[in-house]
Structures are given as structure tokens and as C-alpha cells.
Amino acid sequence: MDVARAAGVSRQTVSNAINSPERVRPDTRSKVLQVVDKLHYRPSSAARTLRHQRAGAVGTELNAVADQPSDIALPFLTALTLSAARHACHMVPFASKEAFPLLSGYQDMVRRRLVDAFILTDTHPGDPRPAWLEEAGIPYASFGRIYDDPTRGYWADVDGAAGTQMAVAHVAASGYQTVGFLGWPAGSAVGDLRREGWAQGVKEHDVAAGPEGSAPQSLPEALRAAEDLLDGLAVGDAVVCASDVLALGVHQAALARGWTPGADIGITGFDGSPVAHLHSITTLTQPLDDIAEHLFTILDHQLAGSPEPVQAALLVPTLDVNTSTKITPKKGTS
Amino acid sequence: MDVARAAGVSRQTVSNAINSPERVRPDTRSKVLQVVDKLHYRPSSAARTLRHQRAGAVGTELNAVADQPSDIALPFLTALTLSAARHACHMVPFASKEAFPLLSGYQDMVRRRLVDAFILTDTHPGDPRPAWLEEAGIPYASFGRIYDDPTRGYWADVDGAAGTQMAVAHVAASGYQTVGFLGWPAGSAVGDLRREGWAQGVKEHDVAAGPEGSAPQSLPEALRAAEDLLDGLAVGDAVVCASDVLALGVHQAALARGWTPGADIGITGFDGSPVAHLHSITTLTQPLDDIAEHLFTILDHQLAGSPEPVQAALLVPTLDVNTSTKITPKKGTS
DNA sequence: ATCGTTCACTTGAACGTTCATAATGTGTCT
DNA sequence: AGACACATTATGAACGTTCAAGTGAACGAT
Numbered sequence: 042m043d044v045a046r047a048a049g050v051s052r053q054t055v056s057n058a059i060n061s062p063e064r065v066r067p068d069t070r071s072k073v074l075q076v077v078d079k080l081h082y083r084p085s086s087a088a089r090t091l092r093h094q095r096a097g098a099v100g101t102e103l104n105a106v107a108d109q110p111s112d113i114a115l116p117f118l119t120a121l122t123l124s125a126a127r128h129a130c131h132m133v134p135f136a137s138k139e140a141f142p143l144l145s146g147y148q149d150m151v152r153r154r155l156v157d158a159f160i161l162t163d164t165h166p167g168d169p170r171p172a173w174l175e176e177a178g179i180p181y182a183s184f185g186r187i188y189d190d191p192t193r194g195y196w197a198d199v200d201g202a203a204g205t206q207m208a209v210a211h212v213a214a215s216g217y218q219t220v221g222f223l224g225w226p227a228g229s230a231v232g233d234l235r236r237e238g239w240a241q242g243v244k245e246h247d248v249a250a251g252p253e254g255s256a257p258q259s260l261p262e263a264l265r266a267a268e269d270l271l272d273g274l275a276v277g278d279a280v281v282c283a284s285d286v287l288a289l290g291v292h293q294a295a296l297a298r299g300w301t302p303g304a305d306i307g308i309t310g311f312d313g314s315p316v317a318h319l320h321s322i323t324t325l326t327q328p329l330d331d332i333a334e335h336l337f338t339i340l341d342h343q344l345a346g347s348p349e350p351v352q353a354a355l356l357v358p359t360l361d362v363n364t365s366t367k368i369t370p371k372k373g374t375s
Numbered sequence: 376m377d378v379a380r381a382a383g384v385s386r387q388t389v390s391n392a393i394n395s396p397e398r399v400r401p402d403t404r405s406k407v408l409q410v411v412d413k414l415h416y417r418p419s420s421a422a423r424t425l426r427h428q429r430a431g432a433v434g435t436e437l438n439a440v441a442d443q444p445s446d447i448a449l450p451f452l453t454a455l456t457l458s459a460a461r462h463a464c465h466m467v468p469f470a471s472k473e474a475f476p477l478l479s480g481y482q483d484m485v486r487r488r489l490v491d492a493f494i495l496t497d498t499h500p501g502d503p504r505p506a507w508l509e510e511a512g513i514p515y516a517s518f519g520r521i522y523d524d525p526t527r528g529y530w531a532d533v534d535g536a537a538g539t540q541m542a543v544a545h546v547a548a549s550g551y552q553t554v555g556f557l558g559w560p561a562g563s564a565v566g567d568l569r570r571e572g573w574a575q576g577v578k579e580h581d582v583a584a585g586p587e588g589s590a591p592q593s594l595p596e597a598l599r600a601a602e603d604l605l606d607g608l609a610v611g612d613a614v615v616c617a618s619d620v621l622a623l624g625v626h627q628a629a630l631a632r633g634w635t636p637g638a639d640i641g642i643t644g645f646d647g648s649p650v651a652h653l654h655s656i657t658t659l660t661q662p663l664d665d666i667a668e669h670l671f672t673i674l675d676h677q678l679a680g681s682p683e684p685v686q687a688a689l690l691v692p693t694l695d696v697n698t699s700t701k702i703t704p705k706k707g708t709s
Numbered sequence: 710a711t712c713g714t715t716c717a718c719t720t721g722a723a724c725g726t727t728c729a730t731a732a733t734g735t736g737t738c739t
Numbered sequence: 740a741g742a743c744a745c746a747t748t749a750t751g752a753a754c755g756t757t758c759a760a761g762t763g764a765a766c767g768a769t
Contacts, residue, residue: 042725051749056727066747083486087424088725091754096421103453110649115449119437122470131467131489136456152417154755155465260653286653296630315444316653319594319620376755385719390757400717422755425724488725712769720761725754732749739742 048076059084090154097130099340100147100156104163105136111163112285112314113327117184120333121160128337130157144173151179158340160184164196166230171195180343182336186353188230194351195343197335201231201283201311202238204325204358208281208309209242211323211360216368217279217307221251221270223291224283225258235283235311242281251278256287263290268297276300279307279366285317285324286310292320292365308365313358323366325358332356382410393418424488431464433674434481434490438497439470445497446619446648447661451518454667455494462671464491478507485513492674494518498530500564505529514677516670520687522564528685529677531669535565535617535645536572538659538692542615542643543576545657545694550702551613551641555585555604557625558617559592569617569645576615585612590621597624602631610634613641613700619651619658620644626654626699642699647692657700659692666690 045052050073057064058073065073076082090096101121104110118134125132133156137146147170150156158180161170166188174181175193183196209220222239225232236253243250252273256266267290270280282288288310292302300306302322310317313326335354342351379386384407391398392407399407410416424430435455438444452468459466467490471480481504484490492514495504500522508515509527517530543554556573559566570587577584586607590600601624604614616622622644626636634640636656644651647660669688676685 052725053727053750054748057748060727064747069747081482081486083483085425085725086487086489087421087430088754089727090421091419091425091724091756092726092728094754103449103456105453105457110449110453112649115437115444115452118449118452118468119439119444119470122437122468123439123472126469131469133465133467134452134456135460135465136453138457148415149417152415154419154421261655289653293630296627315446316650319623319650321595386755387720387757388718391718394757398717403717419755422724423757425726425754426756426758428724710769712767714766714768716763716765718762718764720759722757722759724756724758728751728753730750730752732747734747735745737742737744739740 044073044076044080044082047080048073056084094154095344096154096157098133098156099125099130099158099160099337100133100135100150101160101162102142102146103134103136105138106140112316113312113329114162117162117329117333120329121336123330124333124337127334128341132160142170144170144177147174147179148177151177157344158182160336160340164188180340182339182343184332184336186230191353194353195339197332197339197354197356199327199332200355200357201234202241203355204311204360205235205238205281205283206242206245207238207358207360208311208323208325209239209248210246211362212279212281212307212309212366213242213246213248215279215307215366217248217277217366219249219251219274219278220307221274221278221280222253222282223263223266223270223280223287224253224255225287226255232283239281251280256290258284258286260286260290260293263287264293265290267291267294271295271298271300271306274306276305277368279309281309283311285312285314285322288322288324288365289316289320292322302365303367304369307368309360310365311358313361317361317363321364323363324361326361327358328356378407378410378414378416381414382407390418428488429678430488430491432467432490433459433464433492433494433671434467434469434484435494435496436476436480437468437470439472440474446650447646447663448496451496451663451667454663455670457664458667458671461668462675466494476504478504478511481508481513482511485511491678492516494670494674498522514674516673516677518666518670520564525687528687529673531666531673531688531690533661533666534689534691535568536575537689538645538694539569539572539615539617540576540579541572541692541694542645542657542659543573543582544580545696546613546615546641546643546700547576547580547582549613549641549700551582551611551700553583553585553608553612554641555608555612555614556587556616557597557600557604557614557621558587558589559621560589566617573615585614590624592618592620594620594624594627597621598627599624601625601628605629605632605634605640608640610639611702613643615643617645619646619648619656622656622658622699623650623654626656636699637701638703641702643694644699645692647695651695651697655698657697658695660695661692662690 161183310324317324495517498519644658651658
């Protein structure tokens with residue numbers, strides 16, 4: 042190794058100077074580091090991987106088939122990438138054109154020692170992956186509850202109920218009168234929780250519960266549902282929505298009947314997606330950085346082999362107030 | 376190596392059976408492959424990297440600071456990931472919170488042998504990265520022209536002019552009368568080319584050139600610009616836009632004056648972004664798969680060390696016709 | 710029979726790390 | 740000075756792969 046030669050020490054001393062500063066004399070260390078700096082030496086991650094039997098990498102699947110990719114997939118991947126760097130590793134995305142992910146794809150990556158673990162996203166009830174990976178002894182952490190067995194601690198998720206409850210608190214404090222809800226058709230785990238938060242919110246914050254409606258995650262259908270919903274509301278009321286797309290539906294429906302979002306009717310979305318920002322809709326931004334960080338904590342635990350169960354985390358989104366909840370004459374934002 | 380033992384051959388024969396089939400007898404090969412299959416053996420990519428001095432990985436930077444992440448960044452990354460697999464390698468995303476990318480980040484990844492090359496995105500005039508990388512001898516390929524020296528063959532891009540020209544042809548054929556243009560403020564390389572295509576299109580397709588306007592990539596400003604533009608147009612006319620967000624501005628402005636997009640006024644966007652699909656706006660979808668594939672071809676050339684210059688590629692987007700160019704009574708889509 | 714050729718497979722070495730352990734230095738106490 | 744402890748640095752081995760060179764065996768030509 043040329044750094045060792047240039048510094049007049051052995052390879053191991055170079056290694057120690059970098060990885061175990063306490064094992065070398067300070068002056069030796071600084072001499073070595075100076076040479077490292079001059080030669081721009083960086084340890085080969087391949088050699089490290091080979092030696093440690095650990096890739097220092099985490100895989101995550103990109104959905105290559107979704108008709109509409111999740112709005113937060115990219116910011117989440119970015120958050121993961123930044124967290125990974127903090128944990129001295131890197132992300133390895135993979136994708137397939139299969140409609141359903143295959144276990145073999147996951148297994149191969151581990152066997153080739155390309156990654157040590159996986160971050161799962163878009164978990165849903167009946168998702169086979171957690172069971173697979175656990176059986177195969179492959180560490181993983183999931184963004185989104187593991188519905189089939191939420192006692193497993195291998196996940197972090199957004200507290201949907203807390204989010205919509207915050208939204209209700211906000212519109213109530215802003216002075217809107219009645220608060221309606223536009224959600225997804227009952228039965229989706231995420232959607233039901235978000236509805237729950239609204240229901241709880243109107244109880245606790247002493248505002249009238251308006252009508253509720255539902256539509257799938259598509260603008261035309263959201264628009265139709267929103268029209269019905271607005272028939273049961275009046276200027277000065279608000280609608281809390283389970284997603285930004287649904288909120289956009291309300292937004293459009295409001296415009297169509299001449300109501301100005303915010304001034305005439307309060308609208309809140311959920312996810313902090315580009316759609317919400319584009320249309321100036323108040324939304325609940327998911328704490329992606331915190332989630333990513335927590336998932337890495339989970340992985341570190343598993344990779345370290347610690348037997349104690351890992352805490353799952355339910356993280357509260359932040360309310361991004363925007364024009365769509367700025368009511369005209371009355372009080373300001375909460 | 377246990378595969379070798381189980382198959383009763385040497386490690387090298389296993390390696391050959393996998394990598395150089397012609398060097399082993401067919402029956403030996405099939406025997407080895409059978410064992411490989413049974414033991415689920417996969418060669419360690421770390422050991423390969425160490426041996427070959429090649430990571431088999433390509434880095435790409437995720438913008439962690441952009442106020443609004445590019446709408447096509449995720450689909451493009453997905454396309455890259457799929458192309459990478461086809462070229463026996465994988466992507467390694469990285470991100471920093473610096474406003475400007477640092478060369479050192481790129482260099483370190485190569486020195487650690489984490490990646491062999493980079494895919495650049497969002498290149499712009501004055502972008503220092505191509506020169507950096509070239510000087511450092513690091514292979515790269517860019518999605519987007521290398522403006523400072525387009526003779527360099529290390530890029531693939533979308534033919535913006537061809538795209539807007541196609542859009543004009545389409546609205547002309549659909550029966551819209553006058554075709555206006557909403558672009559970005561003059562001076563942006565991409566925007567100027569897209570405007571050029573519109574100007575050329577109205578000349579060639581024998582439709583009247585309507586007024587043109589410009590706005591930055593933000594919905595409120597696009598909306599304002601669109602209002603002015605629509606003042607100069609009438610029902611039955613069309614507007615070709617340089618981006619989907621601008622098109623959305625026109626869409627909203629049209630709705631505001633009671634015009635139904637498509638039926639009353641034609642609108643086309645550019646990029647094939649989720650925004651366009653969400654609002655059913657006809658758009659020019661970028662051929663991301665082809666671009667990714669071409670970029671990998673470029674990288675392969677560089678990594679193979681072939682001296683002959685690589686062809687840059689200008690790829691034509693595809694027109695995704697949607698409601699916003701479905702005119703009421705007249706002819707169908709082109 | 711001897712020699713070269715070719716084919717099929719095996720062996721030694723090396724890629725760059727780091728662990729375990731051995732060697733050397735440095736100081737302290739008798 | 741000698742003995743011991745302890746701090747510091749050096750050496751051998753191994754991680755899994757593949758290149759280069761080597762060993763045999765089979766075969767035909769001399």
C-alpha cells in the first residue's frame with residue numbers, strides 16, 4: 042500500500058490511524074493522515090466488504106410498474122440516501138417490471154453481498170415480504186406498518202390520525218365553522234386511520250362535524266366526490282382530506298362554484314406532496330428525514346445482532362399552512 | 376469454495392462454468408450449474424470488484440435541496456436502474472445538502488471504488504461537472520446536453536424542438552385554429568429550443584401563430600401569464616406550452632373563464648410528468664428508457680476504453696394525447 | 710517410443726482490507 | 740541492570756474472485 046510506504050509505517054498502522062485512532066500515537070496518526078490527505082487515499086469499499094462480510098449497503102425497490110408513482114417516493118429516497126451516508130453506507134435501488142416483487146430478487150442481492158438489508162415501502166395488508174425476509178434471516182425495516190403483525194418492531198410510519206387531528210385543530214382555530222372529511226373508500230388501513238383522526242378532532246376541538254365523502258386516489262373521482270361534499274357545506278366551512286390529490290379535488294370543485302380556497306373554504310391535504318405545494322394547499326408533510334433515520338436505527342440494531350426488540354416508531358407529520366386555510370376576515374393561522 | 380467441493384471440481388472451473396462456458400466441457404458445466412442452483416450460489420460482487428478493479432456501479436446525484444424536485448427524476452432513476460441491471464451493474468444514488476455539487480464527493484466515490492462512473496442530470500450552461508470529471512478521468516454520461524461543449528459525445532437529450540413541433544402538428548390536425556405558445560423567459564437553453572419547435576411548427580403546418588407569453592416554472596406565475604395569453608385567443612384556438620406546469624396554468628386560466636380544456640381550447644404540455652396525467656393534459660412524454668439505455672451505452676464505451684468518439688443522442692418525445700386536446704365537434708386526434 | 714498439440718481442468722498469486730497475534734519499544738519499579 | 744507491564748507498531752492470514760501459468764491426459768504425426 043503506497044500510503045504505508047509514503048508514511049514509513051505498516052499497512053496495519055494506516056488502517057489503525059483511520060479506524061482506531063486510540064491505537065496509534067498521536068504524532069504517527071497525524072503523519073499518516075497527512076499522507077492520506079496528500080495522496081487522496083480512500084479505503085476500497087470492496088476490500089472492506091470482502092473482509093467484513095458486510096456490504097455497507099441497503100437495498101430498496103423502486104416500483105417500475107405503478108401507474109402513478111408515489112408523490113413522496115423521490116423525497117423519501119433522498120432522505121434514505123442522506124441517512125445512509127450518516128450510517129456509513131449507501132443505498133442500492135433496484136426495480137423490476139414484475140407486477141409483484143419477487144423474493145428471489147431480494148435474496149440474490151444479499152447472496153451477492155450487494156446489500157446487507159432492505160428498506161421496504163408501500164407495505165400493505167397481505168404483503169408477503171416481511172415474512173419472507175424474516176424467514177430468510179435478512180434484516181429489513183419498513184416505511185409503513187407491517188399490517189399482518191404490527192407487534193414486529195421493524196417499521197416506522199406516519200401517525201395519520203394525529204395528522205388529520207392536527208388539521209382539524211388548525212382549521213378550527215382559524216375560524217372555519219363546520220369541518221367535513223374527504224377520504225378514501227373504507228377498508229384501506231392508512232385511510233381509515235386518517236379518518237379516525239378527523240372524527241376524533243371534531244370531537245375534541247368543539248367544531249361541527251360536516252359531511253364526509255370518499256373517492257379513490259384519482260382527480261376526476263375526487264372532483265366528483267368533492268362536488269357532493271360541497272353541496273353539504275357552505276362558505277366558511279372546511280374540508281380535511283386524506284390525501285393531497287383528494288384535497289386538489291376539493292380545491293377544483295370549490296373554484297368551479299366560485300369559492301376561493303382558503304378565503305371561502307378551508308382545505309387541508311395530506312402527504313406534503315408536490316401537488317399540494319403547486320396548488321398552495323395546506324398539507325401535512327411527512328417527516329421523511331426522521332422516518333429514514335429511524336429505519337436505519339432499526340437496521341443497525343438488526344445488523345449488530347442485538348436480540349432486544351426494536352421500537353417501532355409512529356411519527357407525527359408537520360402541518361404546512363398555505364393559502365388554502367387562510368380564511369378572509371377572521372383570525373390568523375393557529 | 377463449497378460449490379467447487381460439492382461439484383467435485385476446482386474453484387476455477389466453477390468460475391469458468393459461470394463466466395466462460397466455452398472453457399469447460401458441457402457435461403461439467405451443467406453439473407456445476409446444477410450445484411450452483413441447488414446451493415443458491417451467487418458470486419460475491421465485492422470479491423469481483425476487488426479482483427477486476429471495477430465496481431460495476433454507477434453513481435448519480437439526487438438533488439436534496441431543490442425546492443421542487445424535478446417531476447421526472449424518479450421515473451428517470453427507475454429507468455436508469457432497469458438499464459443498469461441490463462448492463463450487469465447497479466445504481467448508487469448519493470445526495471448532499473450543499474446547494475452546489477462538489478467535485479470531491481464524486482471523486483471520493485470513485486476512489487473508494489464504490490462506482491466506476493456517473494450519470495449527470497440537470498446539466499446547465501456553466502455546469503462545471505463535465506470538465507471536472509473529464510479532467511479527473513472519470514467516465515460519465517449526461518442526461519441533457521453539455522452546453523459548454525456540445526461536441527462532446529457524452530450525453531443524450533430530448534429533442535425539445537421536435538417535441539413542440541409535434542404538438543403543433545397535432546393541434547393543427549385536430550382542428551384548432553390559432554396556436555399560441557407559453558414558454559419560459561428567454562435565455563434558458565431548453566426553453567428556447569422548445570419555443571423554436573413551436574415557431575417552426577406553425578410555419579410548416581399552416582396554422583396561424585397565436586400570441587406567445589412566458590413565465591417561470593411556477594403555477595401562480597404561469598396562471599397570470601396564461602390569462603394574458605388567453606386574452607389574445609378565442610374558443611377553438613390552442614396553446615402549446617414548454618412544460619406541464621405552464622400547461623396547468625393555461626388549464627386553470629381556461630377553467631376560470633369558463634372554457635373547457637380540450638373542447639374549447641387545446642392545451643399541450645411537455646415532460647409527461649404526473650401533473651399532466653393528473654389533470655388530463657396532453658403532454659410530450661420523455662423517452663426515459665431510451666435515454667437511460669443510451670447513457671449506459673456511452674458509459675460502456677468509456678469504460679471499455681474505446682477511443683472512438685461516442686455518438687450523442689437526441690431522442691424524440693412521444694405525444695400522449697389526453698382530454699386537453701380533444702376538440703368538440705370537429706376532427707379526431709391526429 | 711518420442712514428441713508436440715490440444716483440450717480440460719487445477720494451482721498459485723493477487724486484488725485491498727482488517728483480525729489476531731507477534732514483535733518491538735518505553736517506561737517504572739526494584 | 741534486570742524484570743515486568745504496557746503502549747505502539749509490524750506480520751501472517753483470510754475474505755472470494757479470476758488471471759496466468761501449470762499439470763495431465765488423449766491423440767496424431769514423426
